[in-house]
Amino acid sequence: MIEVKNIRKSFGEKEILKDISILFKRGEINLVIGASGSGKSVLTKCIVGLHEVDSGTISYDGREFTAMNFNQRKDIRSEIGMLFQGGALFDSLTVEENVRFPLEMYTKQSKEEMLDRVNFCLKRVNLENVNNLYPAEISGGMQKRVGIARAIALNPKYLFCDEPNSGLDPKTGIVIDNLIYDLTKEFDITTICVTHDMNSVMETGENIVFLHQGQKWWEGDKKSILKTDDEVLCDFVYSSRIMKKFKNL
Numbered sequence: 703m704i705e706v707k708n709i710r711k712s713f714g715e716k717e718i719l720k721d722i723s724i725l726f727k728r729g730e731i732n733l734v735i736g737a738s739g740s741g742k743s744v745l746t747k748c749i750v751g752l753h754e755v756d757s758g759t760i761s762y763d764g765r766e767f768t769a770m771n772f773n774q775r776k777d778i779r780s781e782i783g784m785l786f787q788g789g790a791l792f793d794s795l796t797v798e799e800n801v802r803f804p805l806e807m808y809t810k811q812s813k814e815e816m817l818d819r820v821n822f823c824l825k826r827v828n829l830e831n832v833n834n835l836y837p838a839e840i841s842g843g844m845q846k847r848v849g850i851a852r853a854i855a856l857n858p859k860y861l862f863c864d865e866p867n868s869g870l871d872p873k874t875g876i877v878i879d880n881l882i883y884d885l886t887k888e889f890d891i892t893t894i895c896v897t898h899d900m901n902s903v904m905e906t907g908e909n910i911v912f913l914h915q916g917q918k919w920w921e922g923d924k925k926s927i928l929k930t931d932d933e934v935l936c937d938f939v940y941s942s943r944i945m946k947k948f949k950n951l
């Protein structure tokens with residue numbers, strides 16, 4: 703689990719994160735939702751240490767990350783898998799080389815061990831016989847799967863996903879959501895997903911945190927989000943006309 707306690711973050715005079723406390727549970731998908739500019743990216747960047755917080759603490763299974771120096775943080779970083787928006791694969795590397803990349807960075811495994819692990823991860827995301835293809839030669843959905851295979855290559859305890867469905871059709875998006883869900887359960891990962899996508903919320907929303915103007919405005923699960931009377935949250939959830947009609951049925 704990852705525990706964020708009373709964190710604050712400002713850029714200049716502007717306070718972006720306003721006293722946020724959240725418990726991200728292990729073995730569950732924890733969704734962070736909110737309108738553009740609400741502070742989702744700044745929050746996740748603080749959690750992984752790309753931004754320093756001004757105050758408050760962040761702990762990974764009881765290990766206080768905010769109190770650690772750069773070297774101490776390396777151990778925790780090696781336990782984190784990241785799935786970036788758009789996949790962020792290296793275009794000049796093959797699928798196999800992309801998935802092998804973190805193994806080369808962080809382990810001393812032999813070539814054979816790395817190949818075994820790469821093949822295991824690719825198989826786990828239902829990709830076979832694509833090792834030697836380049837990202838440009840596979841579909842967007844397949845690229846996401848390669849991104850997921852790379853994110854789980856080091857057997858992470860923590861998985862961060864930034865808009866995992868962006869650029870995918872709704873059906874492929876749900877396949878990706880379900881894959882992340884299954885991996886979270888199978889390997890008991892603390893998964894944090896930043897998303898705008900209400901399909902994802904309804905598919906995998908076990909723990910949902912809604913940020914509004916830098917504050918934790920609401921938290922709950924997918925059942926309670928549909929029943930909420932909170933005006934700000936309703937405005938986000940039922941932002942499209944069709945969703946508004948659905949709410950009024």
Ligand SMILES: Nc1ncnc2c1ncn2[C@@H]1O[C@H](COP(=O)(O)OP(=O)(O)OP(=O)(O)O)[C@@H](O)[C@H]1O
Nearest residue numbers: 713714718736737738739740741742743744745898
């Ligand atoms: N490095 C930075 N320096 C100054 N201001 C920043 C910086 N990064 C983010 N901000 C500001 O922080 C606020 C929150 O931005 P953030 O990127 O966290 O929003 P978000 O909720 O992730 O939005 P989106 O859904 O559009 O990605 C915005 O007003 C943004 O301009």
